[in-house]
Amino acid sequence: MAKSEPEFETLGEKLTTLETPQRSKTPLILALSLAIGLLSAFIFGNPMLGFGAFVFCAAVLFAIAPKGHDHRHLLTRFDQQGFMSGLKLSQKTVVFDGSNIYHFGLDHEIGAMPLGALVSALRSEGYRIVCFFDANIYFTLLKNGAFKKAKGRFSIRIIEHIFELKANEIYIVPKGEQADSFIVETLFHLPISFAVTNDRYRDYEAKYSFLASDNQWRKGVRVQGRQLKLYQHKFKNPLIMVE
Numbered sequence: 001m002a003k004s005e006p007e008f009e010t011l012g013e014k015l016t017t018l019e020t021p022q023r024s025k026t027p028l029i030l031a032l033s034l035a036i037g038l039l040s041a042f043i044f045g046n047p048m049l050g051f052g053a054f055v056f057c058a059a060v061l062f063a064i065a066p067k068g069h070d071h072r073h074l075l076t077r078f079d080q081q082g083f084m085s086g087l088k089l090s091q092k093t094v095v096f097d098g099s100n101i102y103h104f105g106l107d108h109e110i111g112a113m114p115l116g117a118l119v120s121a122l123r124s125e126g127y128r129i130v131c132f133f134d135a136n137i138y139f140t141l142l143k144n145g146a147f148k149k150a151k152g153r154f155s156i157r158i159i160e161h162i163f164e165l166k167a168n169e170i171y172i173v174p175k176g177e178q179a180d181s182f183i184v185e186t187l188f189h190l191p192i193s194f195a196v197t198n199d200r201y202r203d204y205e206a207k208y209s210f211l212a213s214d215n216q217w218r219k220g221v222r223v224q225g226r227q228l229k230l231y232q233h234k235f236k237n238p239l240i241m242v243e
Helices: 011-016 026-044 047-064 098-107 113-124 137-143 156-163 179-189
Strands: 093-097 128-133 170-172 193-196 221-224 227-230
Touching (some): 093 179, 098 113, 098 137, 113 128, 113 156, 113 227, 137 156
Parallel strands (some): 093 193
């Protein structure tokens, strides 16, 4: 986790400084079109023909020019719910590896219960919740009988209902991307944060040195008797699993 930077109030303000603005292609297109127009006017001795060539050339070039890459930071670029940029750097935040904790629940035959219970408990203790899911979370839930698919597209409300999450706590990463990279990047930029996951993200240690201090950024999940527990965190009220 990065050190607090007091000049930034929100995550969006901080990430904006890391973005590389895309250079506009407009000046180049206009310059090239003007050159062609002037050349046409000179060759054919007809200013109107040159102007027509300029307009035609500009229209074609603007039409075929590749669209500029979205230069926003990945955390805000793929944020479908639009809440990441507003996260306050001064607020303590728990970053959930949603897919990881859901699979933990499946492995212990308690399904969505661990994630929902942990989110509720930590939220009640004053933590801001950010929960990342892999793009295939809907299919994973469907496959494991968490809901029955109705007509129409998958809805974020399914995730809200199953895990007792709010819409502005849910971040589903795009297809082909790993939620791990989004989680680690979020931890890096939020100075008062920790992750709830049983993954150690060792593949990212070379890029993010803070991951080597496992006890400072990660709190794993375990079951002890009938209680759901987090390593290195004691809940004010024990999380008793209902049979």
